[in-house]
Amino acid sequence: MSKYRFSHSLTAKALAFVALCASAGAHAQLGGAMPSQTTTTAGSAAAVRSLFNGGLRVRTLTDAGNTTINEYATSTGKIVGYAWEGPTMPDLHALLGQYADSYRAGAATPGADGNLHGSRIAQPDVIVESGGPMRGYVGRAWLPAALPPGVTADDLQ
Numbered sequence: 001m002s003k004y005r006f007s008h009s010l011t012a013k014a015l016a017f018v019a020l021c022a023s024a025g026a027h028a029q030l031g032g033a034m035p036s037q038t039t040t041t042a043g044s045a046a047a048v049r050s051l052f053n054g055g056l057r058v059r060t061l062t063d064a065g066n067t068t069i070n071e072y073a074t075s076t077g078k079i080v081g082y083a084w085e086g087p088t089m090p091d092l093h094a095l096l097g098q099y100a101d102s103y104r105a106g107a108a109t110p111g112a113d114g115n116l117h118g119s120r121i122a123q124p125d126v127i128v129e130s131g132g133p134m135r136g137y138v139g140r141a142w143l144p145a146a147l148p149p150g151v152t153a154d155d156l157q
Contacts, residue, residue, distance in 0.1 A: 029097025030082070030126065030143055034059060034073035055148045056080075056155070063090050067137065072156055074148050081142030081156045087135040092128070096141060099126040103141075127153070 028034060034048070034057060048059045059071045067086025073079045084090045093100045106121040118131025130139035140156045147153070 028071070028079050029095060030079055030099050030141065031146075032079050032097060033077045034071060034079050051155070052148070052151060056151055062086075063088075065090070069095070070157070072142075074146070078146065080146040080148075081140065081153075083140040083156045085138045087137070089130070089137050089139075092130075092141070096126065096128070099123075099141075099143070102126050103128050 048057050050057055054075050057073045057075065057077070059073075061069045061071060063069060063086075065086065065088030067084050067088050067090050069090055070083045071079060072081040072083070082090075082095050092103070096103055102123045102125050103121055106123045107119070117133060118129070120129045121127070125143065125145070126141065127144055128139065128141040130137070132138045140153065142153055142156055144153070
């Protein structure tokens with residue numbers, strides 16, 4: 001009987017460890033660093049491509065809800081934006097990282113630009129646009145002051 005408990009406990013711990021590793025490797029967060037090489041997480045390859053003559057790099061990921069997330073970074077690897085599209089909303093808290101509190105503060109202010117199918121929260125340090133019908137969510141989040149020269153929010157798709 002004690003063998004069974006040990007095996008069950010060990011299995012549970014191993015599954016928790018794998019879930020944590022998969023979550024951590026899936027993406028970084030705004031202001032963080034994009035991994036320099038291709039990674040595979042939860043069966044999803046994430047190849048890094050260059051845009052704007054190397055001024056911007058993009059890595060495409062698929063989260064647990066099957067939403068496609070494009071992660072944008074400068075040539076130095078600093079993540080400056082995300083764009084998403086899919087059947088579920090991505091984990092904004094995880095994507096925004098240190099900017100999540102600023103986003104929440106903007107969303108809580110009276111007159112925040114939002115309606116049933118979309119919202120735009122513009123803070124000095126972070127802008128988040130999100131919307132779409134159920135199972136058709138789209139959005140983007142970016143650091144306006146960190147976008148490389150010649151890159152605009154419209155380039156984050």
